[in-house]
Amino acid sequence: MASVNISQLNKKYGAVRVLHDLDLQVADGRFVVLLGPSGCGKSTLLRMIAGLESITSGDVLFDDTRVNDVHAKDRNIAMVFQNYALYAHMSVRKNMAFSMRLKRVDKKTIDEKVTWAASILGLEPYLDRLPRELSGGQRQRVAMGRAIVRDPDVFLFDEPLSNLDAKLRVQMRTEIKELHQRLKTTTIYVTHDQIEAMTMADDVVIMRDGYIEQAGSPMEVYDKPNNLFVAQFIGSPGMNIIECQVAVKNGVYYATRDELFLPLPAQAPVEDGQALLYGVRPEHMVPGVQSAGSGDSRASGVVRVVEPTGPEVHVYAKMAGQDVCAISRERLAWEPGETIYFQPDTNHVHLFNKETGAAL
Amino acid sequence: MSSSSVKTTLRYLFSILIVCVFIFPIAWFALTSIKPISAVFNKDRVVVFDFEPTFENYQVTVFGGKRSDTAAGQNMGMGTSGTGAYDGRSSIASSLIIAISSTILATAISLLAAYALSRLRFRGSQGFMHWILSQRFLPPIAIIIPLVFIFRDLGLRDTHLGIIIAHTLINIPLALLILKSFFDDVPIEVDQAAMIDGATRFQCFYLVVLPMIKGGVAATAVLCFIFSWTEFLLSLFLTSSIRTIPVKITTFVTSTGSEWGYISALGTAAIIPGFIFILLVQNHLVRGLTMGAVKE
Secondary structure: OOOEEEEEEEEEEOOEEEEEEEEEEEOOOOEEEEEOOOOOOHHHHHHHHHOOOOOOEEEEEEOOEEOOOOOHHHOOEEEEOOOOOOOOOOOHHHHHHHHHHHOOOOHHHHHHHHHHHHHHHOOHHHOOOOHHHOOHHHHHHHHHHHHHOOOOOEEEEEOOOOOOOHHHHHHHHHHHHHHHHHHOOEEEEEEOOHHHHHHHOOEEEEEEOOEEEEEEOHHHHHHOOOEHHHHHHOOOOOOEEEEEEEEEEOOEEEEEEOOEEEEOOOOOOOOOOOEEEEEEOHHHEEEEOOOOOOOOOEOEEEEEEEEEOOOOEEEEEEEOOEEEEEEEOOOOOOOOOOEEEEEEOHHHEEEEEOOOOEEO | OOHHHHHHHHHHHHHHHHHHHHHHHHHHHHHHHOOOHHHHOOOOOOOOOOOOOOOHHHHHHOOOOOOOHHHHHOOOOOOOOOHHHHOOHHHHHHHHHHHHHHHHHHHHHHHHHHHHHHHOOOOOHHHHHHHHHHOOOOOHHHHHHHHHHHHHHHOOOOOHHHHHHHHHHHHHHHHHHHHHHHHHHOOHHHHHHHHHOOOOHHHHHHHHHHHHOHHHHHHHHHHHHHHHHHOOHHHHHHOOOOOOHHHHHHOOEEOOEEOHHHHHHHHHHHHHHHHHHHHHHHHHHOOOOOOOOOOO
């Protein structure tokens, strides 16, 4: 096992710069998820760690060894690809044994390892089948089996679940996390699915346009987003963002927009007249029939759509011309067109600079 | 009958018709090869099946038998140029040597080149492909004269090696193009997975990607073999004593007439190796061998 340290990493394709001076430390045994929209450079970064993509400048270190010029085959990593990339002409057993056969490991050890991996992944009945005779989930497991038999220093996953159906994805998610808890191998996992990132990661690294926007534990990036992009990217349904202006009424600061008077946190670093973006997650947008707000705060809107999901109800409403969503665990029956009052929880309000998007 | 079964019937009839159109010349050719001369050259009517089959044409052309007295006795034998003139055995041997060797060479060279062109990015790789294809733009007749001189000066004229090289060179561009498209169908992640598993570039090629495109290799080999087996012009100009089957057959057309019996016998016999070869590889001629490698 090894830690992975990335410093001042750059990648250019001709004149196009896709990664900008990235710094990232992945401690030994951690499960780190690189998260971002497509084209943000997360896969490129992963492939540079794997040695499949050249490094324009900067360093990749495994523990203290610089691996920039080490060939992929000598890095002792294992990688699971989005499309599995199985060896179609080889049985499941041979797929998993391939790396050991290349290293001329003796047959007994190979058999033991393959049996061990197959038992972990539930592949025993399929060992002599060809990949084309397996379902998507089983193929995915073979790809993982091929990775774990090698005792790699680092596991790399490149969107491994995006080709599976929703149910299988949830199941495999748990399996991968369980596998990591069992093997404790340093893992770097790329995905664009924030639920995967939130559920699996020890640390989430959120990327955009070749920059790291924020890195931290899942709850940290959820509760304390550094900027507007992270706030909106994490969470589903996304955070409500309302363009506001600060106003004072009876000595209290409010974020206002038209007839809205949204409460601000007690120590908010704002001044009268300041334009800002007011962010509040749907679960902190407590809905009620009557204005439950204290003082002069007023936040009302008109119900557009109500989506009961089972455990909770999602209410979409229009508030001062902006779409907002609130989540309630109470089974309240809202009707479209009805007036709805909200009470944003001031402990969970996020304020962002209107120009830069940085958190205030 | 429902409309769909009418459609099916029509489709079958049409298919049979097409097959007949293609089969008829070959069947007629094969039939001619077992006809006695009297049946071939009947001036009064077309003899289809009412003749006494004879294998003499094969005896002479394929097994090196002597021209029998009966043929000569019919007084219809054409001007013969000696007893050995119709013996096709050495031609069959030459054709086999040349076709098999040039097929192996062309396929092997194209495989390595196609893999490189499919997987490696280098300056001008795109232009390189076009340049290779451009080698086929000229019809062989346009290059035959310089080729004859070059081969003569290199001492390759009238040697098996010479024709093997010529056929290999003609086959490479096409084989390369076909094989490259098969390699392109195998996702590059498969190579990368193998490399991460510890394979060298050559091991990627040999142990992983090549077995996945067996079908494509077989198809390419068939095409190369058929080209070389039936090629006429280069063989005619580049040899004088070595005669491949197509060239040999033309010598049966003599100044005093054509030996249709021998022509059809050697011609029919020449179909057989190609046919056997295709039968051998036809199991590999199915696509979809790469199925299962990736999520479709």
